[in-house]
Amino acid sequence: MRKRRMVAPVAATLAVGLLASACGGGGGGVTEATGTLKDPITVQWGEPQSELVPTNSNDTFGSQVLNPMFTGLIEYTPKSFEARNAMAKSIALSKDKKTYTVEIKQGWKFHNGEEVTADNFVRAWNYGAYAPNGQQNAAMFNRIQGYKEVHPADPDGESGPKKPPKPTAKKMSGLKVVDDHTFTITLQDPFSVFPTKLGYQAFVPLPDTFFTNREKFVDHPVGNGPYKFESRTPSESLTLTRYKDYKGEDAGSVDAVKLLVYNKVLTAYQDLKSGNVDVINTIPTSALANGRWKQELGERAISRERMGITVLNLPMYQEKFKDPNLRKALSLAIDRKKIVKQVFNGEATVADGWSAPGIPGRTDGACGQWCTYNPSKAKELLKKAGGFEGTLTLSYNADGAHKQWMTAVAGSIRDTLGIKVGLNAVPTFSTYQDQMDNNEMVGPFRYGWVADYPTPRTFLKPLYSTGGSANNTGYSSKKFDDLIAQGDQAASVKKANELYGKAEQQLGKDLPSIPLFTQTVKGAKSNRLAEGTLNTRTNPAITTFKVAEPQQ
Amino acid sequence: MGRYILRRLLQLIPVFIGTTFIIYALVWAIPGNPFAGMCGPRGCPQAFIEQMSQQYNLDEPLPVQYVLYLGQLLTGNFGETFNGIEVSTLIQNAYPVTLKLATIALIVEAVVGIAAGILTALRGKGFVDNLVLAATLFLIAVPVFVSGFVLQVVLGVQLEWIQPSVGSDPAIGELIVPGIVLGSLSMAYIARLTRTAMFENKRADYIRTATAKGLAPKRVVGIHMLRNSLIPVITFIGTDFGALMGGAIVTEGVFNIHGIGGLVFNAIQTQEGVTVTGVVTLLVIVYLLMNLLVDILYAALDPRIRYD
Numbered sequence: 001m002r003k004r005r006m007v008a009p010v011a012a013t014l015a016v017g018l019l020a021s022a023c024g025g026g027g028g029g030v031t032e033a034t035g036t037l038k039d040p041i042t043v044q045w046g047e048p049q050s051e052l053v054p055t056n057s058n059d060t061f062g063s064q065v066l067n068p069m070f071t072g073l074i075e076y077t078p079k080s081f082e083a084r085n086a087m088a089k090s091i092a093l094s095k096d097k098k099t100y101t102v103e104i105k106q107g108w109k110f111h112n113g114e115e116v117t118a119d120n121f122v123r124a125w126n127y128g129a130y131a132p133n134g135q136q137n138a139a140m141f142n143r144i145q146g147y148k149e150v151h152p153a154d155p156d157g158e159s160g161p162k163k164p165p166k167p168t169a170k171k172m173s174g175l176k177v178v179d180d181h182t183f184t185i186t187l188q189d190p191f192s193v194f195p196t197k198l199g200y201q202a203f204v205p206l207p208d209t210f211f212t213n214r215e216k217f218v219d220h221p222v223g224n225g226p227y228k229f230e231s232r233t234p235s236e237s238l239t240l241t242r243y244k245d246y247k248g249e250d251a252g253s254v255d256a257v258k259l260l261v262y263n264k265v266l267t268a269y270q271d272l273k274s275g276n277v278d279v280i281n282t283i284p285t286s287a288l289a290n291g292r293w294k295q296e297l298g299e300r301a302i303s304r305e306r307m308g309i310t311v312l313n314l315p316m317y318q319e320k321f322k323d324p325n326l327r328k329a330l331s332l333a334i335d336r337k338k339i340v341k342q343v344f345n346g347e348a349t350v351a352d353g354w355s356a357p358g359i360p361g362r363t364d365g366a367c368g369q370w371c372t373y374n375p376s377k378a379k380e381l382l383k384k385a386g387g388f389e390g391t392l393t394l395s396y397n398a399d400g401a402h403k404q405w406m407t408a409v410a411g412s413i414r415d416t417l418g419i420k421v422g423l424n425a426v427p428t429f430s431t432y433q434d435q436m437d438n439n440e441m442v443g444p445f446r447y448g449w450v451a452d453y454p455t456p457r458t459f460l461k462p463l464y465s466t467g468g469s470a471n472n473t474g475y476s477s478k479k480f481d482d483l484i485a486q487g488d489q490a491a492s493v494k495k496a497n498e499l500y501g502k503a504e505q506q507l508g509k510d511l512p513s514i515p516l517f518t519q520t521v522k523g524a525k526s527n528r529l530a531e532g533t534l535n536t537r538t539n540p541a542i543t544t545f546k547v548a549e550p551q552q
Numbered sequence: 553m554g555r556y557i558l559r560r561l562l563q564l565i566p567v568f569i570g571t572t573f574i575i576y577a578l579v580w581a582i583p584g585n586p587f588a589g590m591c592g593p594r595g596c597p598q599a600f601i602e603q604m605s606q607q608y609n610l611d612e613p614l615p616v617q618y619v620l621y622l623g624q625l626l627t628g629n630f631g632e633t634f635n636g637i638e639v640s641t642l643i644q645n646a647y648p649v650t651l652k653l654a655t656i657a658l659i660v661e662a663v664v665g666i667a668a669g670i671l672t673a674l675r676g677k678g679f680v681d682n683l684v685l686a687a688t689l690f691l692i693a694v695p696v697f698v699s700g701f702v703l704q705v706v707l708g709v710q711l712e713w714i715q716p717s718v719g720s721d722p723a724i725g726e727l728i729v730p731g732i733v734l735g736s737l738s739m740a741y742i743a744r745l746t747r748t749a750m751f752e753n754k755r756a757d758y759i760r761t762a763t764a765k766g767l768a769p770k771r772v773v774g775i776h777m778l779r780n781s782l783i784p785v786i787t788f789i790g791t792d793f794g795a796l797m798g799g800a801i802v803t804e805g806v807f808n809i810h811g812i813g814g815l816v817f818n819a820i821q822t823q824e825g826v827t828v829t830g831v832v833t834l835l836v837i838v839y840l841l842m843n844l845l846v847d848i849l850y851a852a853l854d855p856r857i858r859y860d
Contacts, residue, residue, distance in 0.1 A: 047635070047818065048635055049590050049634060049635055049822065050590060050634065050635050050636075051635050051636035052635075056600075058590070058591045058592050058594070059590070059592060131599040132599070132603075133599075133603075134597075134599045134600045134601075134602065134603025134604065135597075135599075135600065136590065136591045136596060136597065136600050138597050138599060138600070139594075139597055151599065154598050163602075164598060164599075218636050233645060233720060234637040234641055234642055234645065235637075235642055235645065235646070235810055235814075235815060235818070236645060236720045236810045237720055260720075260808075261810065262717075262808055263804070263805050263808060263810075263814045263817070263818065264805045264806065264808065266701075266806075267704075267716065267717050267805070267806060267807065267808045268808075270704060270705065270708060270709055270716040270717070271715075271716050271717050271808070273709050273716075274708060274709050274712060274715070274716050276715055276716055276717060277717075399821065428582075428589065428821065428823070429589040430585065430586060430587075430588050430589030430590075430822075430823060431582075431588075431589075432589070433588040433589040433593075433595055434585050434588040434589075436595070437588060437595050447593060448593060449593055462594065469594055469595070470593060470594045470595060472595075
């Protein structure tokens with residue numbers, strides 16, 4: 001890094017020298033000198049929460065490493081978040097809509113030279129789903145036939161005292177290897193958007209070395225993606241280098257990328273401004289005020305739509321919040337436009353439904369009139385609900401940047417409805433998640449969700465279906481569940497999305513949570529890069545990096 | 553002397569056990585399941601939480617957990633973090649950086665602080681004294697994150713004399729500015745402490761005797777006055793070194809130094825008890841050894857102080 005300060009002047013002198021002697025040639029030396037292992041492109045990063053195993057990692061820092069290192073059957077384009085075949089040559093659906101025959105491309109290799117076969121997929125998925133392995137992403141496999149046998153459900157729910165029974169099988173019956181490059185996936189029930197889901201990190205293949213020597217793999221992960229693991233100093237940095245024999249489309253052009261752990265967002269920002277780091281994917285709150293970061297960074301600033309949404313969940317397990325009129329009154333009392341303008345400087349989109357605005361196949365405006373600020377109607381509905389006694393307490397986790405906008409939301413409700421509104425800051429996300437899991441929220445609480453895969457369903461089923469994996473409002477609607485189930489069994493993705501849209505409109509009638517807004521993905525790149533895209537899940541898309549041609 | 557040191561070293565054992573137990577209990581007593589937040593807004597599957605709880609013995613009662621942990625610690629095994637990294641590796645990476653940083657801070661604060669103290673004490677009231685008083689007051693009043701940030705922006709971003717952040721394996725040169733920032737607060741205290749102590753001793757009988765005997769002023773100040781005046785200063789520097797080793801959280805954060813401070817801070821945030829206890833154990837040892845060193849230094853400074 002210290003070197004680079006010298007590279008620029010040296011390169012400049014060289015370029016001047018070349019021009020002066022009329023050699024031309026364009027000083028290509030600079031392009032070669034950057035992005036190599038000696039002088040890698042540097043990216044802001046943080047220490048991952050879990051080990052670097054695709055089925056056991058769920059945080060953004062983990063996927064920032066695992067995404068370029070592994071390629072699954074499907075991949076999502078970094079720019080539009082659309083699904084396309086990656087390792088899959090074809091995914092064919094049987095007539096009963098339950099069995100997929102997957103043919104994978106031949107000649108692909110893991111970074112250690114092992115060939116990628118159908119068996120690598122099947123073993124990896126079985127490993128991820130098997131309960132005793134305790135993998136974080138186990139639930140991702142729950143649609144596959146035989147999941148219940150390898151991962152039996154807890155009879156009295158997660159918080160109950162009973163322990164789930166022991167698995168009766170080690171492998172899911174729905175996965176069968178046909179030959180080296182073909183396997184079949186049989187689902188419990190038809191699930192029209194299942195192939196779209198396969199681009200999620202948990203569905204990647206794992207090499208044999210993972211199963212023979214797991215510990216070694218954790219220290220030095222081996223994937224089949226465009227970038228391979230080079231070295232890591234825990235809590236400092238991790239280096240990836242380009243895998244030259246990569247057969248896929250998005251091969252990347254930078255030879256080496258170094259991910260640097262930053263403990264403070266502000267430090268990363270200062271480093272970017274002085275060319276000490278090449279890509280950052282967060283902007284400190286202090287620089288966001290009045291759009292200062294855009295003035296300071298100019299063309300280097302990156303801002304784009306995010307495939308996520310922020311909502312205010314309502315604890316429907318509390319007696320007070322069972323009345324839909326109260327829920328609607330609260331939603332109508334929030335001036336979203338003003339908050340987006342004042343708190344986020346316009347760097348957010350007002351929500352009109354429960355799925356992210358840019359998600360492919362979305363039905364717009366599901367929330368309808370209930371998501372527009374309407375003080376008189378809000379008061380009227382509050383009256384209908386019999387008013388609100390005591391203090392309405394809004395909860396958020398204090399270790400994220402939520403205080404400012406939560407204060408604004410609380411203020412808007414208080415001013416419009418004339419009721420007492422208090423804020424409850426839960427110190428850590430961990431405690432916050434624990435309280436949500438155990439239905440301990442006393443009032444509305446903030447919640448954020450980012451798309452796992454590109455379909456509106458990812459915002460609906462886990463959050464609002466009865467017993468959904470992330471349903472912490474306690475909402476349960478037969479109509480909603482039925483519509484999702486119908487969507488899952490639809491003949492085409494288009495038809496499925498229509499039905500998911502209808503389900504979303506059902507939420508517009510019941511309002512189990514209040515949609516608020518979608519923040520944009522904000523980051524910046526240095527002048528060393530001509531291109532440095534952040535994907536819609538805020539991760540820098542390493543394969544899109546292009547080193548800038550030297551300026552003359 | 554030998555017996556004294558041995559006794560002090562034996563005292564280490566109960567202090568060690570007491571502190572590690574308190575830290576261990578405190579870290580794991582933070583309400584909420586430490587693994588609940590690991591899987592993002594989806595929440596973690598029960599199988600995952602159970603497996604992790606088992607791995608860290610959290611399903612046992614606290615005293616049993618602690619004994620298991622201590623047994624592991626005594627065999628030199630610091631355990632593993634939640635993301636599968638040996639805590640000993642983390643400490644090995646972080647300690648040298650923090651040690652370098654703390655040493656630079658210590659040298660800066662001792663040299664500048666003592667020099668300023670002597671200068672003001674000898675000159676007596678006047679411009680220099682007022683200047684140093686005002687300067688130290690300023691240093692004490694400005695929080696570290698302000699001074700660190702200002703230096704980072706001015707020297708790093710605007711003037712480009714230094715890098716705004718410190719690399720992963722920093723050379724001494726890179727750590728000088730963060731070291732000055734870190735040592736600035738204590739520097740002010742040392743200057744004031746030295747000045748007061750010198751003032752007191754200036755009128756002491758033995759100084760008058762020494763001057764009356766006709767000793768050179770340099771010798772009176774350097775050997776007689778300074779030696780006695782340094783006792784409180786040395787005490788301060790000794791404990792401060794311990795504080796610098798563990799308390800550089802803000803400075804390390806501003807300059808992105810991957811040292812002990814940041815390590816503990818992040819571990820507390822993620823409720824990673826294994827890392828916290830491991831690092832704090834080492835800090836306790838550093839504190840105890842520094843205190844011992846200070847006590848031994850007393851005897852060299854003032855022979856009237858005796859042990860046993």
